[in-house]
Amino acid sequence: MVTTQSDPMLRGDPYAADCPTRRILDRIGDRWTVLIVGVLGEGDARFSELRRRVCGVSQKMLTQTLRGLERDGLVRRTVHPEVPVRVEYALTEAGRTLLGPLRALQEWSIEHLSDVSAAQKAYDGAE
Amino acid sequence: MVTTQSDPMLRGDPYAADCPTRRILDRIGDRWTVLIVGVLGEGDARFSELRRRVCGVSQKMLTQTLRGLERDGLVRRTVHPEVPVRVEYALTEAGRTLLGPLRALQEWSIEHLSDVSAAQKAYDGAE
DNA sequence: CCGGATCCGGCTTGATACTG
C-alpha cells in the first residue's frame, strides 16, 4: 500500500493517506477550525464571544472544534471559577504560528473572490 | 442577521456568514480540494491518475470536487474523444495562484506535525 | 475499458432542549 521508498513524507506529495499534511488537513479542513483560529488570532475570547463572532457555528461544533484544537495543542482553555462561570480560549504559541498560512489563504480569497464568482456565474449560465 | 454596518467584507474578519473568505473556505475546507489542487500543481492529470494519487478519495467525491473546482474557474477539464475516453484536468491560471497559500499550509503541517502528535498524546493521556 | 451517474447505508452535522 504505502511506498516507503524515498520517503514521500517530507516531500511535496501529501497524497499518501498517512502523510503528515493529510492529518493536519483533516483538522483544518473542517470549515470551522480556520475561522475559530482566525478569531482567536485577534485576541482571547470566551465561548459565547466565539459563538457570536463565528457566525453560523452551532454550539456543538464550536465545542467539538475547540476540543480538537485544544487536543492538538493549538488552543488553551482556561476556566475561571467565578459566579457565572467564565471560560476563556486563547491561541497557544503553536496556534499562533498557524495564523501566517491562514492569512495567506484569506488574502487569496479576498483577492480572487470576484473571479471565482464570475466563473461560477459563467459556468451556471452555460451549464 | 447580517450586520451591514461598516462593511466587514474587506477587512480581516472572515466571520460574517457572507464574507468572501467564508465562501472560499467552504470550498477548500472540504478536505479533498486542497489535495487535488496540490496534485494538479505538479502537472496535468487524468481522472484515474488523480484517483490513484489522492489516496483514499472516492470516485464520487473526486468527480464532485473537480466539478466544483471547474465551476470556480480553478480547474480546466478537457475531454479527448478517443477510443477509450481520456479526460484531462489542469489548473487554470487562477488555480495556480492557489498553490502558494497551499504550500504555506503544507509546510506548516510538516513543521508542526510532531508537536501536534505530542500534544494529542499528552491530552489523551491526561484526559 | 474509462469516466461518471445513481442508489443506499453509515457517519457527521445541525437545531433544539436540558443541565450545572
Next chain:
DNA sequence: CAGTATCAAGCCGGATCCGG
C-alpha cells in the same frame, strides 16, 4: 454562561450501473 443530550437531516463512501 458553558456546555451535554437527543434526534432529524444531510453528506460521504461503496457498490452498482451506464455511455462512449
